[in-house]
Amino acid sequence: MSVVTVQLGQCGNQVGHQLFDVICSDAHEAQRIYSCSSCERFFYRSRQGELVARAVMIDMEAKVINQSLTKAAKSGRWKYGDTSYFSQKQGSGNNWANGYCVHGPRHREVVEELVRREVERCDRLAGLMAMMSVAGGTGSGVGTYVTQCLRDIYPKSFILNHLTWPYGTGEVIVQNYNSVLTLAHLYQLSDAILVHENDTVHRICSQLLNIKHISFSDVNTVIAQQLGSVLQPALTADSHGVYSRNPLGELVSALACHPEYKLLSVSSIPQMPSSSIAYSTFSWPGLLKHLRQMLISNAKMEEGIDWQVRPLAGSERTRSLTGPSFNTSLANLLILRGKDVYSAETGSFEDPALYTSWLSSGEAFTLWKSPVPFNKYEKSATLVSNSQALLKPLDNMVGKAWNMFASRAYIHQYIKFGISEEDFLDSFTSLEQVISSYSQLC
């Protein structure tokens, strides 16, 4: 089955491009079935036999789309469809309202037509993945509007939103407003929301990959690799040795079991500079032990993990936001790729103490495996987690936006395009609800 990707805004188009590049370079000569399955998911063959990404690119300015188009074509391995992009001349100016109320509706038909064409090209549609940032105007505003249109047209298809959360400071001053409006709306529309935080990924680049001058392309590459390891073909428990058919559907059904809980975070192990791989040995027990501790202590990196954090017995469980930071999960999806994958022991992830009391660990834990190694590592593990991991950053984001809202700063810029103070209040309310739900997870 195939996934249609919709890349929105500068960030969405850059990360999307990296993702296709990662997936395309993951083709293995020796693993025909794996490669074919991956290819069917993300690419189709043009009449000339080229690999073409099943993607629609949307931006309100042309620069980034042009860059991605050229870079893909230059790679010689794959390209974007010649007509599957839409760009305008003037960006949304970091204003969610401009994207959502003006640009989105204005270009609705063109965008829907582009997506419909890609969907009709699929023999079997697994679902739609919209990629965007939440900080700016186009990705967040137009992205939200487009997701809403997709939900209308494809009410029964899976829709996954991949969101890039901005750095805490420095990108866009109104980023917290834009993020709050985006998240609150997407929560009603999307089946699951997969989040990468720029700050976390930036730390991975500097501390694990030892990159000195980190550029956006470094950050995007890490995001794309993590995403790739989630979305590439894998064997599920009930797929009987055949690569699973619907990555989005199975991801959603494994992780998003309750409409109140849709925020997914990703962590991967190992992550290191290519030059060090030759000098490292990987064992499944070692990798999984680290990954599990990363999960429960809510560390996104294998460096600086707090080994003191232990699951508590039922009676001791803490309810506070600030207490000893045990990260309670609602559901986890563990994906193992590489050598000896069938011998890996994953029982430690099935410990009921890791999960909320109202879901049995059998239901809460899902395991995918693939013997094909991914991204230059002999063995690698990726964990997609619906847990409290994003609670703190979300709470921060909402708190900062709320503080700004209390002085009504910048509100006039949104009112200008038709978003009222009440719209803001509604969004705040629904996110406070999400925060409250996640903080009571135990």
Place this chain on the structure above:
Amino acid sequence: MTQSVVVQVGQCGNQVGCRFWDLALREHAHVNKKGLYDEALSSFFQNVDSRRSDGRGCGVGGRIQHLKARAVLVDMEEGVVNEILQGPLREVFDSTQLLTDVSGSGNNWAVGHMTYGSAYREQIVDKLRKAAEHCDCLQCFFLIHSMGGGTGSGLGTRVLSLLEEEFPEVCRIVTSIYPSAEDDVITSPYNSVLAMRELTEHADCVLPVENQSLVEIVNKIKHMSHGAKPGATIRRDSTVISGQGGLSGAEKPFDAMNNIVANLLLNMTSSARFEGSLNMDLNEIAMNLVPFPRLHYLVPSLTPLYTLADVNVPTRRLDQMFSDAFSKEHQLIRADPKHSLYLACALMVRGNVQVSDLRRNIERLKPSLPFVSWNQEGWKTGLCSVPPVGHSHSLLALANNTCVKPTFMELRERFTRLYRKKAHLHHYLNVEGMEQSFFSEAVTSLSSLIEEYHHLDATKLKLMPDAPRLCIAT
């Protein structure tokens, strides 16, 4: 790609404008090696084929035929504009882009705003529309004028409100040159205060530049280049104060000062003209830096300003550039942002600088810079990969900072000193359409602006509690 139109009004506006066009051409000549009319060029220039009779520009992608600046030049004297038309930049302008009169505004805001504003209204609108029609997607008007005289201040602000009427959707960024206290125009406080009200009401962003700061910067650079230590010479080809390598020949007295302002515009528009890993569109400036509609005065600072000879830039030098942007010596008004309150701050970086450099420097500088309680992370950043000619990188910081307040208070005081005695008032009241209420309303508008800044300043050292969050019933 979007386009912008520069509207230069009055003697000062036109002189600064011309330095901008000179430097912009030079910058594009440096980057554009193939002689093709590309998107970067199209943002501020149109490419006209003189063989075509309709006067419309050619599309992007062809060879450069005849570059015409997207500009409208307005002055109520002929001197400066004529000089331009006889100078090396004459090819860049068309007679249809110019509007002049012979008699000048006599340093009287009312003459510029009322008399000429009404007489030339149709012609101005016509020229603005023409310039706009040549644009594929018009994003921004840049108005350049001075506050002290009659034409720039009076007619300039009249043009501003015409822009708002005719093109309400298009962003209006105004560069205003404020007179020094020892200005030889006696009525300059009147003109400035009257103009201020228009700026506060009709501009999206105002970049205030003080004449006095420019004088000080230029003097300091001259001093450095004369009494230089060995190894610390001023770069010859630096575009910051020198026009060398540009089109104009001999330097004129104000060229060095005007060059600094031109550089400000050059850096601000770089992200709209060239590529970068973090684009910063012109409409993002107001969106990020203007939390309240009237508080749109953005203090600019430029670095490197006192350029030293070495091009090889170790990290320390790069970090120094970031530190300098917040020092008093690099502000284009006489103000100390570090000891006032930031509402928001944009860093527009050009050259080979990475996100990590930006992040490191923001982290480093943040503790020493007071930000308003609800915008502790009020940073907006842009990265443009093309550096200015002769530099490896540069930084323009735009700060929405309460440090503009003293400048405005000083201005109000000079105004009040004149107004109390009703000095020179009759010159204004004789002008048709001018009433005394304009004066009182203008000073009230200025006072309430000062009051708003004052109000924010008062929150500075107080620990402001976070607003109580919404509670969810469980």
